[in-house]
Amino acid sequence: MWDYSEKVKEHFFQPRNAGVLEGANGVGDVGSISCGDALRLMLKVEPETDIILDAHFQTFGCGSAIASSSALTEMIKGKTLDEALKVSNQDIADYLDGLPPEKMHCSVMGREALQAAVANYRGEEWSDDHEEGALICKCFAIDAVMIEDTIRANNLTSVQDVTNYTKAGGGCSSCHEGIEEILVKVMAERGEDFKPGMPAQEEAKPAGMTNLQRIKKIEAVLESVRPQLKRDGGDIELLDVDGKTIYVSMTGACAGCQMEALTLQGIQQKLMEELKEFIKIVPTKAGALSRATCNP
């Protein structure tokens, strides 16, 4: 049985704003009946102010799909459309005190319904680039499509690569067989054989960059995300750089936050783009590194 939070159960057993909304002027229908999730979101928007006066939903789906829909309608009521569009799927999950990794897609569906309903209200076309695969990494909620796309885009060749780029496989490691299977398939497309135990891609260190320049670049990236973290009451500190591993410490509200993994994943991606090389970001408590740094 799923480990649903009390908040999820409450919104499932007593859904808010369920049923048809008379006089709705923005309607978004999203979902996939093959996956067993479909949602109609109905908005009543005040044209002068763009404020959402009322929001209702109808959902075909499981407990968390119904709870996510209910939560979404509560979250967006009273907001302007632009404010409402800032609600992310993670916000929906957080509002519900978290969702099991297998169920995160239910909150994604809520967010997409919102985009579709706003587009419908504004008379715009809404096209969806949603594609969902089977969940591979349960620790970080990474699905097969995401892994496939990342392997393809970056010519990855090892499980370690995949973990570095997507975080998939970086937790309990029980999905490594699944990741290898995807590697076999995607590498075959480009005419290569997957070899288990192959080292990660060669480090493509840009010529001429000294260690100092590298660290400065890393600090610049961290600096650029700092305002965002501070807004949420948190912060990040660079502790050490050891080859491809960058040790940081998450402080304040970021430490132990449910979103920590996602936040770090985003920062890691940014760092890789800036440094144009593989790196791995590792959250560590300040002070815990003294031994690691003495052992090259």
Add this chain to the structure above:
Amino acid sequence: MEGIYFDNNATTRVDEKVVEAMLPYFTEQFGNPSSMHSFGNKVGLAIKKARMQVQELLGAEHDSEIIFTSCGTESDSTAILSALKAQPEKKEIITTTVEHPAVLTLCTWLEKDGYKVHYLPVDEKGRLNLDEYKKLLSDQTAVVSVMWANNETGTFFPVVEMAAMANAAGAMFHTDAVQAVGKVPLNLKDTKIDMLSVSGHKLHAPKGVGVLYLKRGVRFRPMLRGGHQERGRRAGTENTTSIVGLGKAAEMAMEAMAFENTEVKRLRDKLEAGILAKVPRSFVTGNPDDRLPNTSNIAFEFIEGEAILLLLNKFGIAASSGSACTSGSLEPSHVMRAMGIPYTAAHGTVRFSLSRYNTEAEVDRVIAVVPEIIAQLRKLSPYWEGDGPKEEAFAPTYA
């Protein structure tokens, strides 16, 4: 625990008498049956008795045809892998699209090793086409693995006939009978079934014990090698307490067989008729005319199964569903898809599976509760309006 347990195809309650039979083997009778002293000897005798009790339930010719394993899955894997190892020149397997994952997942994995697996399709009632099966049988077929009764719908496959056909073609025949054993009278000595899997916890024995029936003379290659336990066919110290429990449960299943096929069946039929009469747009999946006496799988259109189960659970009613969400996968049950049940119904299938411990009062209670729950969820469904499906079909993006 209070509540109405209608999920007996998932697992069953261990009978009190089974527990009673097991208890001494945890404490005073703790010996290792392989030991050369009387501590071990008594346990060895208890296992021998259990073997004969299972032999009788299966209608096997010899007690040595009973191999104790750890579960149904182990029996399935052992049977199929043994058949392949024992006949290395044969590279084909025949199974069905609606097998339990214990067989299906193994077969898809074997495909990677170069085996050709034929998956027999089923019709809208979950039935096989034996002509099609006959065409697939050849001197390349190493093993046929077909379940006796489907775990989701209870639908029977004609395994005795299929085993005879496999035998005529020179192929080994295995059947996963975990749902059928204890509910269907078996007489394996008069069949051509070479191997059969049993799971203890489906028939009121504990979890963690199973049986592989292996007909005498069938070539066999063990999966676990080591000691001489189970005549060297399944090494590893015996799960003595559970084996004793399974023996007792087998004996009790023999006694209860008639009851399962009369009284339990009557309750199942009452439950099913009661729900269908009260809930519009609901139907039974599988083959109602040829199935297990305890199982009813009902599709409730336009709503999703996990939501149904959560609401049932609130009323203390336990059942299971073929929806994608209950398993965490992206597709509804492969059994429902194989029968061509549309997505709007496949996600809303609920399996009620009874046992001899269920009562008429429980059935009445479930008949009273289910229609309310279905109506409540349909009120939330974008596919539903008033008393029926929306006239203008709901067609969301990325459907």
